[in-house]
Amino acid sequence: MEIEELNEMQLDEIRPGEALTLATVMAVMVIAVLAVVAYRVFRSRQGNIKLPGGYGFEWK
Secondary structure, three states, rough: OOOOOOOOHHHOOOOHHHHHHHHHHHHHHHHHHHHHHHHHHHHHHOEHHHHOOOOOEEEE
């Protein structure tokens, strides 16, 4: 495989921040959902959580 130098138009089309932005947005959304779930679980008098893979937590 030969290395080719990119021309000006090809260099202008490169957008390196798109993947980073998408990953950041997804991480913030996951953290927000987990924070809401944790808040609701720990504020309840009785709790029951069932996770995929057969994991579960319960307190009374």
